Amino acid sequence: MYLTKEEEHIYDGEFGWANQICMKILVRLGELFNATRLIPINSAHVSGVSYKTLGDAPSDFLEGLANADAKVKVKATLNPQSFDREYLYKKLPPDLCQKQSDIMTYFEKMGFTESLTCTPYYLENPKRGSHLAWAESSAVVYTNSVIGAWTNREGGPSALAAAIIGKTPDYGMHKAENRQPKALVKLEKQLQSEVEFGALGIFLGKILEDKILIIQDLQNASEDNLKQLGAALASTGMVNMFCRENRGVKFNEIEKINVETKDIKQTIENLTTTSTQEPDLVFVGCPHCSLNEIKQVAELIGSRKVKDGTEFWVCTSRHIKEKARKYVEKIEKSGGHVLTDTCAVVTWTDKLGIKTIMTNSAKTAHYAPTLNKAETILAPLKECLKTAFKG
């Protein structure tokens, strides 16, 4: 790998341990994937923030980096943590919350934006064609596919190193020749709800491995539905991108996959693990809600109230919550909670006594049985609201 003079000095430790170790991570990963150089990035997004998913292991390393004066060189955002300040913080065990707060102290010291969202693209839309180093697989697929900015699927530590150095190794999704579809997906029927888009992602992720795909008849799909598709796709597979329009690909030369209506139906059924109609928690906002999705919730609930004994959560970023103030007010008046900084998957739902989670997110339905030890019900927003609300 070719390094500039400055990069070499960092590698040799002339700019301190923190920079040296981050440079080593990038160079070694670059060599592993046959990159020949590092390229500057416009932003980094770091996963591995929630203490619930991290446990104790990373704390030491993050503390070490922060104390060695590691500072981010580019705009660097963070994935959700394990609680929000207003609601869950007061309900969860204080010792767990303290450990989460310690982790946040280290990130803040290094100059990370306290974004705490899996949808950093709503804070600031990355420029088309710009290079990024993002972890959080759902955001990786969204930015490659819908926004058209370029990023590999980073892990927590490699995105962290990229944030500190401001560069990433030039391989994989940073190269135009690797961004061409290798499989054509034909749908028997146009997809309707967000749940069907999510189910398509779950289904395709399992069979595609890391092949970029092009899906026919996706031109009219909403960005919110594409977000569901991408998040689910990344949950079951290593796919980093899907295409909506033909970019000069010869269809007769690539693999073809026909997805039948029964495949979608079967996938949705498999993501529901229980026959109960009475979940403890009804959750929307995986990935975090857009302004439009919050608006939709507020409009659909009308004047109804949340059922006694049922929790209703809408998860989003602070940025979107601020913009959605009038809708937030309506949802909270109805007895629901609009939570920022966290979501059902990265908080301790089990410690809140939640055994069954109903959601419109295929990604959550896929992960909750293992990460939350919860039963799941996957259904479109309207049905979720019908279950959560009286009347």
Next chain:
Amino acid sequence: MQPITLRGRAIVEGHCKAEALVSTKPISFLGGVDPADGKVSEKNHDLCGECIKDKVLCFPHGHGSTVGSYVLYSLAKKKLAPNAIVNQKADPVVVVGAIIADIPMIDQIDIKQIKTGDLVEVDAYNGFVKILKRKES
């Protein structure tokens, strides 16, 4: 015996001589190794219950969450880390873990040649592993 030399690729520089602990299965450091005692905790793993501390840990490659890299750092802080890592094919999780934990690491080694209990020398400056002494059976 004549030492057997296996050539590979140096990933993290360093040198050590220690006893080998060899697995035929990939290791996920998150959830697969207990950071409190350095023992392999994944059920049905061929190393389940074995302590990786001070060993030359040989396994095909890592898998699982990228948080696994941090587990290697934690183990090293508690002096529970292996003395070296030898892989068939390096993967990002283990590479990053070995860098931040400063564990000498080599890949592209045919680990089937090495048996648990063998005394091996790892030269991760020059990228080779030497089997110095076979385990006495």
